[in-house]
Amino acid sequence: MLLETPRLILRDLTDADVDALHRALGDPVAMTAYEHGFDLDETREWVRRQRTRYSADGFGLWGVVLRETGELIGDCGITTQRIEDDSVIEVGYHLARDHWHRGYAVEAGRACVDWAFATLGADEVYAKVRDTNLASMNVAIRLGMTVRRRFVTRYRDIDMPHLAFSVSRAAWGPDASGRV
Numbered sequence: 001m002l003l004e005t006p007r008l009i010l011r012d013l014t015d016a017d018v019d020a021l022h023r024a025l026g027d028p029v030a031m032t033a034y035e036h037g038f039d040l041d042e043t044r045e046w047v048r049r050q051r052t053r054y055s056a057d058g059f060g061l062w063g064v065v066l067r068e069t070g071e072l073i074g075d076c077g078i079t080t081q082r083i084e085d086d087s088v089i090e091v092g093y094h095l096a097r098d099h100w101h102r103g104y105a106v107e108a109g110r111a112c113v114d115w116a117f118a119t120l121g122a123d124e125v126y127a128k129v130r131d132t133n134l135a136s137m138n139v140a141i142r143l144g145m146t147v148r149r150r151f152v153t154r155y156r157d158i159d160m161p162h163l164a165f166s167v168s169r170a171a172w173g174p175d176a177s178g179r180v
């Protein structure tokens, strides 16, 4: 898989990306919504899970690489997720903190949502966001998504209220995606 945007390349993650990705996933501040920074084994397992998804589903979270420097700054991609009893197509994103606030999550997320509508023929693309994660909510909003429902996920023995954002295929487009 290879997706290109003006500033980014999205490509399959490999075991060689574990250390770079760990700068995002291993950071307890960046990972506040998960209540802990991953240890290196958890990041390794995360990459393996994406590689399993690539073979089983044909998609997963991809590595986000800066075109200018070749640096891998995080992940962004499409996965299948459960929201209560429903199986949905979701866009997800995790970036290293020193690359936040430059519009990279929206740029990468937009390419992934485009891909899901064009390639998977999805009718709706979701973002599951913990109700404390303002940065992620703002990315979803900038992707043209609207909040649809509230649900609770239990993770690490903690009940975590979440919001389900989504955008429909019909609404997706230059205006809906917030392009200017």
Ligand SMILES: CC(C)(COP(=O)(O)OP(=O)(O)OC[C@H]1O[C@@H](n2cnc3c(N)ncnc32)[C@H](O)[C@@H]1OP(=O)(O)O)[C@@H](O)C(=O)NCCC(=O)NCCS
Pocket (backbone or CB within 6 Å): 030, 031, 033, 093, 094, 095, 096, 099, 100, 101, 102, 103, 104, 105, 106, 107, 128, 129, 130, 133, 134, 135, 136, 138, 139, 142
């Ligand atoms: C969520 C995340 C990927 C956003 O990355 P980013 O590249 O900084 O986001 P962008 O620069 O594309 O910003 C998108 C919008 O969110 C807003 N935003 C970004 N960080 C924010 C923050 N900490 N608080 C509030 N709003 C924020 C931006 O202002 C922007 O809105 P605008 O275009 O109206 O100004 C990043 O914060 C992250 O990796 N967080 C940790 C992992 C995580 O929680 N992922 C989501 C799991 S559901």
